[in-house]
Amino acid sequence: MVEVHFHLDDRLTNVRVNLARVERPEECVACGLCAEVCPVGAIEVEDRVRLDEGRCVGCSLCVQACPRRVLRYYELTFEDSEPRTRPVQVPRAEPEVRSIRVDLDVCEECEGKPCLEACPEDVMRRVIEEHVIDLDACRGCLECVKVCPHGAVSIELDVPELETRDPPTLNRELCVECDRCHEVCPTGATENVPAGSPDPDACIGCYVCVAHCPTEALKRPDHRPRPRRTERVYFIDPELCIGCRICYEACPVGAVEIEEETRMPVITPSECVRCGLCAEACPTSAIDTVPTDRAEREVRRALVGNAFLRTLQELLRSRAEREFGSLEERERRLRRRLERKLERRLKREALRREVREEVEEALRELVLRVGLEHGEDLDRG
């Protein structure tokens, strides 16, 4: 019998797991929104939020809902041999205030009234001094609840509108009907696998099924091919590159980018899947593998060079415009005159001569004008 290999490390390279973490527990005012939106009941709120990381599916709903940014969202990847965690931005929901309750009897005895200073919208001052509750002005930051020394302020928030990510897509060819997705899905959205992709209405976009699928039949909608663990990456030697952009056309994953100013192709190491199609296509053999860290360094240098060129060009242009007035009008005029010359179907040699004469004349004119203006400056000085 052939020994069947499972290639689990290859599979692990493609795994991205999301998780929420309690980042600033001291900021929590126990409003309870996170527990309310959590689809798996992994959050308990007593006087502070408590997140059960073992049960969390990483759907990001609590992170979106929290008005005080107590929670933070992370992505865990296994691209290198070591797992790497990095924070991910999620849109923060706009909290909607249902009611503000203040115990005014307690408030009168309070000396410092720290809520007045803490409130960014002046809502608390109006409540306490004018007895007016302005729900529209309140942004629901709950800063007043946080600072009140007597616990006299309570604000009720509505469950805000939350964004869920798109459901994963199913590749029917790869599905082995192991039903792991059915077991791990918190909402039952994967019930129609393998007949079709998970139900978009029920799916909350936690992608737990994607991580648990043993054959990667389920994928995130934004998946992209990743290289296997390698130390080397393809790199375009700028000394040899002639800027023909054949590699740009050849790259199947769009890892080759054309720099805006230098107009030279550059391979982004993190995007490159090391397939080598560019190296095969390159007419000058300018592309070869180099150690990844060296490639990253060189690419950064190319980016700096590109940015430098652009800044230099912008600076020169703005300098020139200040000196000579708007260059665009002048350029347009010159171009129009040259086009008229083209219409006359001159011979190539004659055309070249005429163009040179035109440009020289325009330059002479410029120099003359600058000389005049500077002359005036001198007179005035």
Add this chain to the structure above:
Amino acid sequence: MLPDYLGQILTRKGGKRLLDAHSPRRILDRPPRFRDFPRIDLDRCVVCGACADACPVGEAENQPPALEMGDRGPVLHRERCIRCGLCAEVCPVGAIEVGTLAEEVKERVVPSKPARVVVDRDLCVGCGRCQEVCPSDAIEVDETASVDPERCVLCERCIQACPVAGAIKLIPLDVEELARRWTEHLKEALRRAREG
């Protein structure tokens, strides 16, 4: 009266035959359907193991098969070989020859496979490296690669050559085992990530 056989010996023709029987003779040509032991060309062998899988010897008797995989290729144990020729039939590169078998058996024997190799069309970038290394020409590349399951011998060369993680997958028939192993592997990785 002499018995018949003696009478024949005493004839001129019979005497010659008797003489022939006791003198060195040239070895006869092998009959047209004679089947020798398999001859293995280790230079052409890709060490895929298809021959060892196909060998029917010892399956029932709990014995080792007549062909076993070594580091450089299959090793033949002549004392067990029954010269059935299945190994030659399944060899993807024609490194095994058994007499006149190729003409004799028209239908190719397809051994049952414990897994299948599948290309993930979402991940394949169509670079064609797998096609270059495939010993049995089972892979065709057109936008993305595709594997002919009949020709595939599960040598996993394509998986090793593929630059993209998980673009070519070996999916065993034992799905439960696969799911179990992956779940364990993932859990272990997550546990390590939490600790580190």
